[in-house]
Amino acid sequence: MEKSAKIVIAGAAKKGFTSIDVYETASNLGFVGAGIQLAPNMARVLDRLGVWEDIAREAVECRETSIRQPQTLTADVLLAADGIKSNVRSALLKEINADATIVDTQQAAYRIMLKRSEMEHDPELLALIDNEIVTRWIGEKRHIIAYPVSSKTIYNISTAQPDKNFAAAPSATYTTKGSKKAMMDTFSDFCPKIQRMLDLVPEGEVCEWKLxxxxxxxxxxxxxxxxxxxxxxxxxxxxxxxxxQAIEDAAVLAEVLDLCPSSNAEDINKSLRVYEKVRKERAETLVELAAENGRDLHLGQGKAKEERDRKFAALKYEKKEGGAVPDKAK
Ligand SMILES: Cc1cc2nc3c(=O)[nH]c(=O)nc-3n(C[C@H](O)[C@H](O)[C@H](O)COP(=O)(O)OP(=O)(O)OC[C@H]3O[C@@H](n4cnc5c(N)ncnc54)[C@H](O)[C@@H]3O)c2cc1C
Known part of the structure:
Protein backbone atom coordinates (compact mmCIF):
# COMPACT_ATOMS: atom_id res chain seq x y z
CA MET A 1 0.00 0.00 0.00
CA GLU A 2 1.24 3.54 -0.73
CA LYS A 3 2.93 4.98 2.34
CA SER A 4 0.74 8.08 1.95
CA ALA A 5 -2.51 6.09 2.39
CA LYS A 6 -4.59 7.54 5.21
CA ILE A 7 -5.18 5.22 8.14
CA VAL A 8 -7.49 6.19 10.98
CA ILE A 9 -7.32 4.36 14.30
CA ALA A 10 -10.22 4.77 16.71
CA GLY A 11 -8.80 4.21 20.19
CA ALA A 12 -5.29 5.11 21.26
CA ALA A 13 -2.82 2.65 20.70
CA LYS A 14 3.49 2.41 13.06
CA LYS A 15 5.40 1.08 10.38
CA GLY A 16 6.51 3.49 7.73
CA PHE A 17 3.08 4.96 6.96
CA THR A 18 3.10 8.74 6.89
CA SER A 19 -0.57 9.43 7.59
CA ILE A 20 -1.88 7.63 10.65
CA ASP A 21 -4.37 9.60 12.75
CA VAL A 22 -5.29 8.22 16.16
CA TYR A 23 -8.59 9.38 17.65
CA GLU A 24 -9.13 8.82 21.37
CA THR A 25 -12.21 9.67 23.42
CA ALA A 26 -10.35 10.11 26.70
CA SER A 27 -8.90 13.60 27.09
CA ASN A 28 -5.71 12.30 28.66
CA LEU A 29 -4.18 8.87 28.93
CA GLY A 30 -3.72 8.22 32.63
CA PHE A 31 -4.41 5.27 34.89
CA VAL A 32 -7.88 3.85 34.29
CA GLY A 33 -8.13 2.06 37.58
CA ALA A 34 -5.50 -0.56 36.90
CA GLY A 35 -2.21 -1.91 35.64
CA ILE A 36 -1.99 -5.06 33.55
CA GLN A 37 0.45 -7.91 33.14
CA LEU A 38 2.47 -7.78 29.93
CA ALA A 39 2.56 -11.36 28.68
CA PRO A 40 5.67 -12.64 26.85
CA ASN A 41 3.88 -12.76 23.46
CA MET A 42 3.05 -9.06 23.88
CA ALA A 43 6.61 -8.24 24.92
CA ARG A 44 8.01 -10.07 21.85
CA VAL A 45 5.82 -8.03 19.49
CA LEU A 46 6.67 -4.77 21.23
CA ASP A 47 10.35 -5.69 21.11
CA ARG A 48 10.15 -6.36 17.35
CA LEU A 49 8.52 -2.97 16.99
CA GLY A 50 11.49 -1.54 18.90
CA VAL A 51 9.47 -0.12 21.79
CA TRP A 52 9.90 -2.67 24.52
CA GLU A 53 12.95 -1.12 26.19
CA ASP A 54 11.14 2.18 26.53
CA ILE A 55 8.07 0.55 27.99
CA ALA A 56 10.21 -1.49 30.34
CA ARG A 57 11.81 1.72 31.57
CA GLU A 58 8.38 3.24 32.16
CA ALA A 59 9.12 6.14 29.79
CA VAL A 60 5.68 6.71 28.30
CA GLU A 61 5.21 9.84 26.23
CA CYS A 62 2.02 10.45 24.33
CA ARG A 63 2.40 12.77 21.34
CA GLU A 64 -0.84 12.16 19.51
CA THR A 65 -3.49 14.79 18.80
CA SER A 66 -6.68 14.67 20.84
CA ILE A 67 -9.78 15.87 18.99
CA ARG A 68 -12.98 16.16 20.95
CA GLN A 69 -15.51 17.68 18.56
CA PRO A 70 -17.70 15.29 16.59
CA GLN A 71 -16.53 15.35 13.00
CA THR A 72 -16.71 13.47 9.76
CA LEU A 73 -13.50 11.90 8.56
CA THR A 74 -12.43 10.24 5.38
CA ALA A 75 -9.68 7.66 5.34
CA ASP A 76 -8.45 4.73 3.27
CA VAL A 77 -8.56 2.42 6.29
CA LEU A 78 -10.37 2.59 9.64
CA LEU A 79 -8.93 0.43 12.42
CA ALA A 80 -11.41 0.26 15.28
CA ALA A 81 -9.47 -0.22 18.50
CA ASP A 82 -12.28 1.38 20.49
CA GLY A 83 -12.59 -1.27 23.16
CA ILE A 84 -15.25 -3.62 24.45
CA LYS A 85 -18.02 -1.02 24.09
CA SER A 86 -16.98 -0.36 20.45
CA ASN A 87 -19.32 1.89 18.51
CA VAL A 88 -17.60 0.91 15.28
CA ARG A 89 -18.39 -2.77 15.99
CA SER A 90 -22.08 -1.91 16.41
CA ALA A 91 -22.13 0.06 13.16
CA LEU A 92 -20.19 -2.62 11.27
CA LEU A 93 -22.46 -5.42 12.46
CA LYS A 94 -25.56 -3.37 11.66
CA GLU A 95 -24.31 -3.01 8.08
CA ILE A 96 -24.22 -6.79 7.73
CA ASN A 97 -27.42 -7.43 9.72
CA ALA A 98 -25.56 -9.18 12.52
CA ASP A 99 -25.40 -8.75 16.30
CA ALA A 100 -22.73 -9.01 18.99
CA THR A 101 -24.16 -11.46 21.49
CA ILE A 102 -23.02 -10.18 24.87
CA VAL A 103 -22.25 -13.03 27.25
CA ASP A 104 -22.84 -12.31 30.93
CA THR A 105 -19.97 -14.07 32.70
CA GLN A 106 -21.65 -13.44 36.08
CA GLN A 107 -18.28 -12.22 37.29
CA ALA A 108 -17.08 -8.82 38.45
CA ALA A 109 -13.69 -7.42 39.48
CA TYR A 110 -12.41 -4.80 41.88
CA ARG A 111 -9.30 -3.06 40.51
CA ILE A 112 -7.11 -1.38 43.10
CA MET A 113 -3.81 0.47 42.92
CA LEU A 114 -2.06 1.00 46.26
CA LYS A 115 0.77 3.51 46.48
CA ARG A 116 4.07 2.39 47.97
CA SER A 117 3.72 5.13 50.58
CA GLU A 118 0.45 3.54 51.74
CA MET A 119 2.09 0.13 52.22
CA GLU A 120 5.56 0.91 53.54
CA HIS A 121 4.54 1.22 57.17
CA ASP A 122 3.65 -2.50 57.15
CA PRO A 123 6.68 -4.83 56.70
CA GLU A 124 4.56 -7.67 55.26
CA LEU A 125 2.94 -5.40 52.70
CA LEU A 126 6.26 -3.74 51.90
CA ALA A 127 7.68 -7.21 51.16
CA LEU A 128 4.86 -7.77 48.65
CA ILE A 129 5.57 -4.58 46.69
CA ASP A 130 9.34 -5.15 46.90
CA ASN A 131 9.23 -8.63 45.36
CA GLU A 132 9.08 -9.44 41.66
CA ILE A 133 6.25 -11.87 42.30
CA VAL A 134 2.75 -12.21 40.90
CA THR A 135 0.75 -13.46 43.88
CA ARG A 136 -2.63 -15.16 43.64
CA TRP A 137 -4.92 -15.71 46.59
CA ILE A 138 -7.56 -18.27 45.64
CA GLY A 139 -10.78 -18.85 47.56
CA GLU A 140 -14.05 -20.53 46.75
CA LYS A 141 -15.43 -18.96 43.53
CA ARG A 142 -13.21 -15.90 44.02
CA HIS A 143 -9.58 -15.00 43.58
CA ILE A 144 -7.23 -12.04 43.87
CA ILE A 145 -4.13 -11.45 41.76
CA ALA A 146 -1.58 -8.78 42.68
CA TYR A 147 1.84 -7.58 41.58
CA PRO A 148 4.00 -4.46 41.71
CA VAL A 149 3.90 -2.07 38.72
CA SER A 150 5.45 1.31 37.83
CA SER A 151 8.94 0.50 39.11
CA LYS A 152 7.46 -0.87 42.35
CA THR A 153 5.83 2.45 43.25
CA ILE A 154 2.36 0.94 42.91
CA TYR A 155 0.90 -2.41 43.93
CA ASN A 156 -1.78 -3.48 41.45
CA ILE A 157 -4.56 -5.65 42.80
CA SER A 158 -7.28 -7.21 40.70
CA THR A 159 -10.01 -9.41 42.13
CA ALA A 160 -12.63 -11.64 40.59
CA GLN A 161 -15.85 -12.54 42.34
CA PRO A 162 -19.43 -13.50 41.52
CA ASP A 163 -21.28 -10.44 40.25
CA LYS A 164 -23.93 -9.16 42.62
CA ASN A 165 -23.98 -5.44 41.99
CA PHE A 166 -24.31 -5.38 38.21
CA ALA A 167 -26.84 -8.18 37.90
CA ALA A 168 -29.74 -5.76 37.65
CA ALA A 169 -27.82 -3.04 35.83
CA PRO A 170 -28.30 -2.39 32.13
CA SER A 171 -25.86 -4.21 29.88
CA ALA A 172 -24.26 -0.91 28.89
CA THR A 173 -22.78 -0.48 32.40
CA TYR A 174 -19.21 -1.73 32.78
CA THR A 175 -17.89 0.02 35.89
CA THR A 176 -19.46 1.28 39.06
CA LYS A 177 -18.43 2.87 42.34
CA GLY A 178 -18.53 -0.03 44.78
CA SER A 179 -19.11 -0.12 48.52
CA LYS A 180 -16.02 -0.69 50.65
CA LYS A 181 -18.01 -2.80 53.10
CA ALA A 182 -19.28 -5.05 50.29
CA MET A 183 -15.70 -5.46 49.02
CA MET A 184 -14.36 -6.26 52.50
CA ASP A 185 -17.24 -8.70 53.11
CA THR A 186 -16.60 -10.50 49.81
CA PHE A 187 -13.03 -11.31 50.87
CA SER A 188 -13.53 -11.50 54.65
CA ASP A 189 -12.25 -15.11 54.74
CA PHE A 190 -9.02 -14.23 52.88
CA CYS A 191 -5.71 -13.80 54.73
CA PRO A 192 -4.95 -10.83 57.03
CA LYS A 193 -2.63 -9.22 54.44
CA ILE A 194 -5.57 -9.01 52.05
CA GLN A 195 -7.77 -7.51 54.76
CA ARG A 196 -5.16 -4.85 55.49
CA MET A 197 -4.64 -4.02 51.80
CA LEU A 198 -8.35 -3.76 51.02
CA ASP A 199 -8.76 -1.60 54.08
CA LEU A 200 -6.27 0.88 52.58
CA VAL A 201 -8.71 1.70 49.77
CA PRO A 202 -10.39 5.00 50.67
CA GLU A 203 -14.16 4.88 51.15
CA GLY A 204 -15.73 6.20 47.96
CA GLU A 205 -12.84 5.04 45.77
CA VAL A 206 -13.84 1.41 45.34
CA CYS A 207 -14.11 0.71 41.63
CA GLU A 208 -15.89 -2.44 40.47
CA TRP A 209 -15.82 -3.70 36.86
CA LYS A 210 -18.38 -5.95 35.26
CA LEU A 211 -16.60 -8.72 33.34
CA GLN A 245 -3.90 -10.09 21.82
CA ALA A 246 -4.69 -6.48 20.87
CA ILE A 247 -0.97 -5.92 20.29
CA GLU A 248 -0.67 -9.11 18.24
CA ASP A 249 -3.58 -7.78 16.11
CA ALA A 250 -1.74 -4.49 15.61
CA ALA A 251 1.48 -6.26 14.59
CA VAL A 252 -0.32 -8.38 11.98
CA LEU A 253 -2.19 -5.34 10.66
CA ALA A 254 1.09 -3.45 10.27
CA GLU A 255 2.46 -6.35 8.18
CA VAL A 256 -0.58 -6.86 5.95
CA LEU A 257 -1.05 -3.15 5.28
CA ASP A 258 2.65 -2.77 4.55
CA LEU A 259 2.39 -5.58 1.98
CA CYS A 260 -0.89 -4.29 0.49
CA PRO A 261 -0.12 -3.51 -3.19
CA SER A 262 -2.21 -0.31 -3.41
CA SER A 263 -4.60 1.94 -1.51
CA ASN A 264 -7.63 0.94 -3.53
CA ALA A 265 -10.55 -0.39 -1.54
CA GLU A 266 -10.41 -3.86 -3.05
CA ASP A 267 -6.74 -4.40 -2.17
CA ILE A 268 -7.26 -3.04 1.32
CA ASN A 269 -10.21 -5.35 1.88
CA LYS A 270 -8.12 -8.33 0.73
CA SER A 271 -5.36 -7.37 3.16
CA LEU A 272 -7.81 -7.01 6.01
CA ARG A 273 -9.17 -10.46 5.17
CA VAL A 274 -5.66 -11.83 5.57
CA TYR A 275 -5.50 -10.11 8.97
CA GLU A 276 -8.74 -11.77 10.00
CA LYS A 277 -7.60 -15.15 8.69
CA VAL A 278 -4.34 -14.95 10.65
CA ARG A 279 -5.80 -13.64 13.88
CA LYS A 280 -9.42 -14.65 14.46
CA GLU A 281 -9.02 -18.28 15.40
CA ARG A 282 -6.04 -17.66 17.70
CA ALA A 283 -7.64 -14.73 19.54
CA GLU A 284 -10.95 -16.55 19.96
CA THR A 285 -9.16 -19.66 21.24
CA LEU A 286 -7.46 -17.52 23.89
CA VAL A 287 -10.83 -16.03 24.87
CA GLU A 288 -12.05 -19.58 25.50
CA LEU A 289 -8.85 -20.52 27.39
CA ALA A 290 -9.24 -17.47 29.62
CA ALA A 291 -12.79 -18.58 30.45
CA GLU A 292 -11.48 -22.08 31.16
CA ASN A 293 -8.82 -20.67 33.50
CA GLY A 294 -11.59 -18.76 35.27
CA ARG A 295 -13.56 -21.97 35.74
CA ASP A 296 -10.45 -23.65 37.25
CA LEU A 297 -9.75 -20.71 39.54
CA HIS A 298 -13.32 -20.41 40.76
CA LEU A 299 -14.14 -24.01 41.61
CA GLY A 300 -16.33 -24.73 44.63
CA GLN A 301 -15.56 -27.57 47.06
CA GLY A 302 -15.20 -31.03 45.54
CA LYS A 303 -12.93 -33.42 43.67
CA ALA A 304 -12.06 -31.00 40.85
CA LYS A 305 -10.90 -28.39 43.36
CA GLU A 306 -8.84 -30.98 45.25
CA GLU A 307 -7.10 -32.01 42.01
CA ARG A 308 -6.45 -28.36 41.07
CA ASP A 309 -5.05 -27.61 44.52
CA ARG A 310 -2.82 -30.68 44.31
CA LYS A 311 -1.34 -29.34 41.05
CA PHE A 312 -0.81 -25.85 42.46
CA ALA A 313 0.83 -27.33 45.58
CA ALA A 314 3.08 -29.48 43.39
CA LEU A 315 4.23 -26.33 41.65
CA LYS A 316 4.66 -24.32 44.81
CA TYR A 317 6.23 -26.82 47.17
CA GLU A 318 7.74 -29.54 45.04
CA LYS A 319 8.62 -27.63 41.86
CA LYS A 320 8.37 -30.78 39.83
CA GLU A 321 6.20 -32.24 37.12
CA GLY A 322 2.50 -32.21 37.80
CA GLY A 323 2.44 -28.55 38.85
CA ALA A 324 0.22 -26.09 36.99
CA VAL A 325 0.78 -22.36 36.44
CA PRO A 326 -2.65 -20.70 36.35
CA ASP A 327 -1.66 -18.08 33.76
CA LYS A 328 -0.17 -20.49 31.22
CA ALA A 329 -2.33 -21.22 28.21
CA LYS A 330 -2.65 -24.98 27.98
C1 LIG B 1 -9.70 -6.78 35.60
C2 LIG B 1 -8.92 -6.82 34.31
C3 LIG B 1 -7.58 -7.22 34.31
C4 LIG B 1 -6.86 -7.31 33.11
N1 LIG B 1 -5.55 -7.74 33.14
C5 LIG B 1 -4.87 -7.88 31.97
C6 LIG B 1 -3.51 -8.34 31.97
O1 LIG B 1 -2.95 -8.59 33.02
N2 LIG B 1 -2.87 -8.47 30.77
C7 LIG B 1 -3.48 -8.19 29.56
O2 LIG B 1 -2.85 -8.35 28.49
N3 LIG B 1 -4.76 -7.73 29.54
C8 LIG B 1 -5.46 -7.58 30.71
N4 LIG B 1 -6.75 -7.10 30.70
C9 LIG B 1 -7.40 -6.82 29.41
C10 LIG B 1 -6.94 -5.51 28.80
O3 LIG B 1 -7.10 -4.45 29.70
C11 LIG B 1 -7.77 -5.25 27.54
O4 LIG B 1 -7.90 -6.44 26.80
C12 LIG B 1 -7.07 -4.22 26.68
O5 LIG B 1 -7.03 -2.98 27.37
C13 LIG B 1 -7.82 -4.04 25.35
O6 LIG B 1 -7.19 -3.03 24.62
P1 LIG B 1 -7.99 -2.23 23.49
O7 LIG B 1 -7.02 -1.21 22.97
O8 LIG B 1 -8.62 -3.18 22.55
O9 LIG B 1 -9.20 -1.53 24.26
P2 LIG B 1 -9.17 -0.45 25.44
O10 LIG B 1 -7.97 -0.61 26.29
O11 LIG B 1 -10.50 -0.54 26.07
O12 LIG B 1 -9.01 0.93 24.69
C14 LIG B 1 -10.05 1.46 23.89
C15 LIG B 1 -9.80 2.96 23.77
O13 LIG B 1 -10.67 3.49 22.76
C16 LIG B 1 -11.18 4.72 23.23
N5 LIG B 1 -12.43 4.94 22.51
C17 LIG B 1 -13.63 4.35 22.71
N6 LIG B 1 -14.53 4.78 21.80
C18 LIG B 1 -13.88 5.66 20.99
C19 LIG B 1 -14.26 6.43 19.86
N7 LIG B 1 -15.50 6.37 19.37
N8 LIG B 1 -13.33 7.23 19.29
C20 LIG B 1 -12.07 7.29 19.78
N9 LIG B 1 -11.65 6.56 20.85
C21 LIG B 1 -12.54 5.76 21.44
C22 LIG B 1 -11.35 4.53 24.74
O14 LIG B 1 -11.37 5.76 25.41
C23 LIG B 1 -10.10 3.71 25.07
O15 LIG B 1 -8.99 4.52 25.38
C24 LIG B 1 -7.49 -6.98 31.89
C25 LIG B 1 -8.83 -6.54 31.88
C26 LIG B 1 -9.54 -6.45 33.08
C27 LIG B 1 -10.98 -5.98 33.05
Missing part, protein backbone atom coordinates in the same frame (compact mmCIF):
# COMPACT_ATOMS: atom_id res chain seq x y z
CA UNK A 212 -18.40 -9.21 30.03
CA UNK A 213 -17.35 -11.04 26.90
CA UNK A 214 -19.21 -11.74 23.69
CA UNK A 215 -19.72 -14.72 21.47
CA UNK A 216 -17.32 -14.91 18.49
CA UNK A 217 -18.35 -12.33 15.88
CA UNK A 218 -19.29 -13.48 12.37
CA UNK A 219 -16.55 -11.22 11.01
CA UNK A 220 -14.06 -8.59 12.17
CA UNK A 221 -13.93 -6.70 8.89
CA UNK A 222 -16.19 -4.94 6.44
CA UNK A 223 -14.87 -3.10 3.40
CA UNK A 224 -11.91 -1.04 4.61
CA UNK A 225 -12.86 -1.23 8.30
CA UNK A 226 -11.27 -3.69 10.72
CA UNK A 227 -11.98 -4.33 14.38
CA UNK A 228 -8.98 -4.67 16.68
CA UNK A 229 -8.47 -5.82 20.28
CA UNK A 230 -11.34 -5.80 22.75
CA UNK A 231 -13.71 -4.45 20.10
CA UNK A 232 -13.72 -7.94 18.53
CA UNK A 233 -12.33 -10.45 21.07
CA UNK A 234 -12.64 -9.22 24.68
CA UNK A 235 -11.49 -12.00 27.02
CA UNK A 236 -11.95 -12.55 30.72
CA UNK A 237 -8.79 -11.33 32.48
CA UNK A 238 -7.83 -14.78 33.83
CA UNK A 239 -5.09 -15.45 31.24
CA UNK A 240 -3.55 -11.95 31.10
CA UNK A 241 -4.06 -11.92 27.32
CA UNK A 242 -6.47 -9.07 26.44
CA UNK A 243 -3.89 -6.38 25.76
CA UNK A 244 -1.43 -8.99 24.48
Missing amino acids: RVHAPLPTWIHGSVALVGDSCHPPLPHLAQGAA
